[in-house]
Amino acid sequence: MLKFLVRTTAFTALSVALASSATLPLAAQETPLNPDGKVASKSVWLTLTPQQKSDVFAFAEPYKDYLRHAKSAGLSTAEFLSLAKAAGFTEFTSPSQIKPGAKLIFDNRDRAVVFAVIGSDSVETGTRIVATHQDSPHLNLKSRPVVGAPGSVALLKTTLYGGIKKYQWSNLPLALVGRIDTTDGRHLQVNIGFAPGDPVFVIADAAPHSDSLLRTRTYTTVLAGEEMNPVAGSIPSEKNSVADQVMAALRAKFNIKDEDLVAAELELVPATQPADVGIDNGLTGSWGQDDKALSYAASRSIFDLKGTPKKTAMVYVTNFEEVGSINNTGANSQFLDTVFTELMDAQKKGASALDVRHALRNAAVLSADCNDGVNPLFPGNSEASNAAIVGYGVTIKRYGAGFDPNAEFTARIIALLDKNNITWQTQTPRVEVGGGGTIGGFLSARNMEVLDVGIPLLSMHATYEMSSKVDHWSIYKFFGAFYGME
Structure with a gap:
């Protein structure tokens, strides 16, 4: 049975109580409940073992180091290439490299990149792709x-x-x-x-x-x-x-x-550098976390992947998302098609354009991008029953209006999250108030199955954004589980 999770927190309720009810929309004052009348969920922090809590803080340290250097798309790519090579990945130069277990780098002009671990099954039968962007306002x-x-x-x-x-x-x-x-x-x-x-x-x-x-x-x-x-x-x-x-x-x-x-x-x-936010060190503060946070989590997840997956695992880090995914290093370019063609041609000599289209059709994609979290000062900007909360785990983003994937693919992802005990929540912006876009549309246009996911930020698109360390760790674990999804 699928769990329909609706999120709320003590701090959201407190924020609403402190605010004047005369100035807040009714939606901001709602208290979302499960069918049994109980508050739906709790912070991921409250579910962790001591070892897991230690892992969360440990994961944040190299992420902050990455943010200290990744001040542009080019510098971000350079950091990822260095990390990839340290993890045993090599630049793709020849079709002979494409064999099960190979760890390959497909570099697009040093501003976008695909990291791939070749699976035991043919690429045509399906792939598992996490797609992100590394540019920031x-x-x-x-x-x-x-x-x-x-x-x-x-x-x-x-x-x-x-x-x-x-x-x-x-x-x-x-x-x-x-x-x-x-x-x-x-x-x-x-x-x-x-x-x-x-x-x-x-x-x-x-x-x-x-x-x-x-x-x-x-x-x-x-x-x-x-x-x-x-x-x-x-x-x-x-x-x-x-x-x-x-x-x-x-x-x-x-x-x-x-x-x-x-x-x-x-x-x-x-000209600021990342730091912990709060006396409990629970948040990471830095410019550029949208979407360097998920580019790092995705890249780390494939660098840390052990063994040979059944389905080829890929991370696609793109550029120019904040201005429409344009240009030859944005998600709307032909670069990913070229990578698929290289893979298909190596595995199926003389692969046709139709073969490549079949491979794209069988791909499963997580379009990973940050989303705004419930703001403690302005909770009325969010619709309480469908708002993402910092510290409450992975966000499944539902925008409607043709942006959402097929129901059966969403159900598969929810089942994967539940099977791996990864806490998740949902986000749909308030009608006629909020919105946003990701690179998912450019990938689904290639007939791929694509679901938008993310983690919530405070002060999104500001000069200093805040993310929860436990959310960042949770989505890293989620990506690792996704590569093994049947």
């Missing part, structure tokens, strides 16, 4: 990024990447990361703002002494897009402006021409 530099500004400073001109609340990025130390590829063929890594002694970049806010002209701006327009420009320098010379001096410093530091910046991929990200 940030600011990109424009092609001509340095401009002078009033107040005798130079600014960096930026464009927005992903859904952000712009006001959160002011008065915050920002670091500059990415790459510059020069016209003379050099590849330069840029990382300014994280090393001791590095300068940082800051978007200046208006002082309360002189901001009366700005006070009519609303919540989402405190800063306009063209105002998201951090200070890059402030010292002129007798002959040159501050902007000229900043450009001269960039030329000297990287030995580049102005035109090289046109080809650069440079991002501004918070």
Whole structure:
């Protein structure tokens, strides 16, 4: 019998009680119950043995180390490639490598990657795939990024990447990361703002002494897009402006021409580092956990996979999800099709396009992406009976409107979770209030069976997001069990 789990917590009830009932929608005041009238579930923390609790905290430490380095999609890929090779994975170079038990890397331009452990069954009979994305909201530099500004400073001109609340990025130390590829063929890594002694970049806010002209701006327009420009320098010379001096410093530091910046991929990200949140150390705080959290959990789960699975196990880490999964490293590219073709052609010489389509049709996919959790300050933003709660385990996301998988596939996943004693919950946003999207649609368009799953975050898409260590550990365990699903 399938268990229909509805979640609530003591802190949700407390938040609702503290809030004014006159200002909260009725949905926020509901107390979800099971048919027997009892509260449906409890925190995963309360189900752990002492050893499991120790495992949860141990799992969080290398994750934080990954977050310290994975400040862009390219840097994230580099971290994963290093971890994969340490776990015995090798770059795919020849069809002869594709044999049961082989651990292979399919690298797509160092910005997206597939890790595969070849199973004993043919790829055509089915695969088990966890698909994630490793890009996170940030600011990109424009092609001509340095401009002078009033107040005798130079600014960096930026464009927005992903859904952000712009006001959160002011008065915050920002670091500059990415790459510059020069016209003379050099590849330069840029990382300014994280090393001791590095300068940082800051978007200046208006002082309360002189901001009366700005006070009519609303919540989402405190800063306009063209105002998201951090200070890059402030010292002129007798002959040159501050902007000229900043450009001269960039030329000297990287030995580049102005035109090289046109080809650069440079991002501004918070110059903060991950840390535990709360006196009990139960949460991980960091920028970029959507969706680096699940990219790490998925990658770790396949790196830790023992033996030869029956079905080929794969992790697909993509790029550009926050802007629509576009470009040749996003989930809407042909890269995954190419990987399937390589696998099929090695196992079935002269495999046809129809053979590849059969392999895609038989694939089972978890589209793993973070979701927002019930906010302790704003519980009314969620619909209580279908809201995901931090610390309550894996989220099965049900969006409706054609985004959900077939019922039989969802039932298989629920049975797998229950069989492995992995706590799970559901999330459906409040109607006409919330929403979201994942890469799942691009995979189901290939006739794959796809279910959206995740873990809840607090302050999702903010400059500092919070995740529960027990949720992260739970979904890691879930991915490991999924690879063995019949």
